[in-house]
Amino acid sequence: MKKVVATAKTIDDAVEKALQELAVPRSKVSIRVLEEPSKGLFGLIGTREAKVEVEYRHDPVEAGKEFLTEVLQKMNVNARIDVHQQTEVVLFDIVGDNLGMIIGRRGQTLDALQYLVNIVGNRQKEQHVRIVLDAENYRSRRKEALENLAERIARKVVQTRRNVRLEPMSAAERKVIHSFLQNRNDVVTFSEGAEPHRYIVVAPKEA
Template sequence: MKKAVTTAKTIDEAVELALKELAVPKSRVKVRVLEEPSKGFLGLIGTKNAKVEVEVNHDPVEDGKAFLADVLDKMKVSVRIETRPHEDGILFDIVGENLGMIIGRRGQTLDSLQYLVNVVANRHAQKHVRIVLDAENYRTKRKEALEQLAGRIAQKAVSTRRSVRLEPMSAAERKVIHAYLQSRTDVVTYSEGEEPQRYIVVSPKQAKEA
């Protein structure tokens, strides 16, 4: 845990010094008084300063956001990060212009950043928090594109009566394909291969059951 020990004439002054050192607001810390201040004899001799220990209470969302902001700053991109609830947890929406570098080819850079943000955010968290990164509404657009692909591939499998193998995808993208096709009664989906080359196979139901 990140903490600081400071001394000053009063407890409040010592706490303020610690907050400046830690660069966090008072709402995010726990304060423990190690030594009470005392004025000593006649208020002059033996004067004793207050001594406090200020410890940061880790907020996984704040930790993740701070880490992401630092990474994006080093990438020299001018953006802002908006946070809001998401069906999978908390969404970090990266807002700005020309975000292609952040998204990367087929979202690979965005996925890598998301993985790192989740690692940092949950490093000290008592309860795991799932953080989703998005930029330029990429996640929604990609989901729609994958669902359209799934529909076309399912139709191809049924019409040719042959299994169709898709190109390797991330676990999150495979999940979209499986979820979209699971209600169909004429095809089945399953994954094969090893990461990162794991892929989905869409088969007409008769071919799979045979």
């Protein structure tokens, strides 16, 4: 947290002085008056200036959005970021045309940007806020594709009674596969290997 104590003849002047030092607008700070100004005896002796404590309030969502906006501009991507507060996460939906470069191969660029946005957004926040990035509805499309893959692989494992090893996936994608198959009583799943080459194995469940 950035905090500044400033003094001036009036409270407003002291606050303005602190804001200039912090280089942030008034809307992003909390203000505490430490000492009221006083003119002293007969308005001449013992004059006391106002003293205030101004503290910058870090907003993880705002900080993450500002960072992502700057990255998109540097990548020459013309897009806007729609923010949606969901139950457990904050969704940054990147809206624009031709966002394939933002998504990357199997979402790798999108995942990398999401990782960086979360680091920037949460670097000064005690309570972690999970930010998820999406573009062109990629997350839901990829989830559906993974679930279809899991269904096909499960059927193959049941028919052949042999383990099937999937290609390496991110932790988030592995979670989709595990979650989709966890309630089946004919197959089991487990992960093997080390990141970033960790993969899922689907195996027949022992009778």
